Amino acid sequence: MVMRTGSMHAVLFAVAVVGLVIVGVVTVGDQWWWLPPLASVHGAHIDWLFDITMVITGIVFVVVHLLLAYFVWRYRMRSPEQQAYFYLENRPLEVTYTIIPAIVLTGLVAEGTRAWFQIHGTPPENAMPVRVIGEQFAWRFQYPGSDGELGRFHPRYVSEVNPFGIDPGDPAAKDDIVTTELHVPVNKPVVAYINAKDVLHSFFVPELRVKQDAVPGMTTRFWFVPTRIGTYDIPCTELCGQGHYIMRGQMVVESDTVFEAWLAEQPTLATILGLSQ
Secondary structure (H helix, E strand, O other), rough: OOOOOOHHHHHHHHHHHHHEEEEEHHHHHHHOOOOOOOOOOOOOHHHHHHHHHHHHHHHHHHHHHHHHHHHHHOOOOOOOOOOOOOOOOOOHHHHHHHHHHEEEEEHHHHHHHHHHHHHOOOOOOOEEEEEEEEEEEEEEEEEHHHHHHHOOEOOOOOOOOOOOOEEOOHHOOOEEEEEEEEEOOOOOOOEEEEEOOOOOOOEEEEHHHHEEOOOOOOOEEEOOOOOOOOEEEEEEEOOOOOOOHEEEEEEEEEHHHHHHHHHOOOOHHHHHHOOOO
């Protein structure tokens, strides 16, 4: 016995409702949401932009599918002789559904551009500089020493004794500090300079709402203000080789006192390479 089209639609609709209920129960029960806790100042604007985009597109999605379901039911074929009505164009309708999406999308793009400039624009003068170096398959970090300047980085300086790729002949580099963890003080601006030693990598901290590619031969940059003390993962989100899946670092956000104590315990580049200060 062949199931009627209407009955089939009803079954599919019931299955979809049950699936959504199951997903909702599991989601609420696990106290999970699609964005991790926010841990940066600029992230609030990005979250707002994300939410407003989801609301707009969600409303459009629901309305379009309700109309589609209504038209399928309202104008279904009732007899073999029934003819579908066809008209070539409707100028007012076409102008309306072109202009309205164009205005909405332009507004979203403008807000997205503003958010982009918030983190890629000129950082505050008191921002702490730190260099992020991506390599297969780890992250390394370089802090300036007492002179406040980062030493030069280039892959040609990489060697067995100097895996960091920092120019040992640069006077500004000798007091620099290199680590395998990113530590930053809470509520203080930080400007990150992103480099790669070998292939394309991508620096991503979900809680900061920031993702920046590390491109060989190029220095990319962004700045942020961390707002939540804690430890956050730094996965590489660009396929960079067979070990890509294990390329994961950590960012530790801590108080000024704890950060300064940690930084004071780290060896300088001169100490690591056996250079004279």
